[in-house]
Amino acid sequence: MPVISATPDLDNLTLTITAEFAAPVDRVWQVYADPRQLEQIWGPxxxxATFVDFDFAPGGQARYYMTSPEGEKFGGWWKFTAIDATTSFSFTDGFADGDLNPVDGMPVSTNVYEFSPTETGTRAVYTSTYASAEDLQKVLEMGVVEGASMAINQIDALLAA
Known part of the structure; x- marks a missing residue:
């Protein structure tokens, strides 16, 4: 399993997930830079997931929805703030309504995804920072650790394909 740790920190308002992959950094990077590959691993x-918009550039945005087994759609949005090709990217992440517009009152996180080479492949560190302990607690109760871990753990199969 790629996920080796998931650490919520209510004092620092962060959730940090660390994973390791048996593939080079540039290959892992492509999973996140290509919306068709990202669709295969984003979400449990x-x-x-289906990405409707994906402008992977600083100031660009992505809008997507995940479809439940019953056909219910759950939307989300990203606003990219920084991209350092193959090394890291940063974005703001939030919940979206049925028209993929941001939902007021739901937690928004600031995220940094970092990728570094290891002797056997790539280490990825995913850090999400929330505005308040209440926002972090809310997403923890919604199952963000389990959902994100299941999503990340799908990457190995995509890399092997």
Missing amino acids: PTYP
């Missing part, structure tokens, strides 16, 4: 296995 039974909630496949």
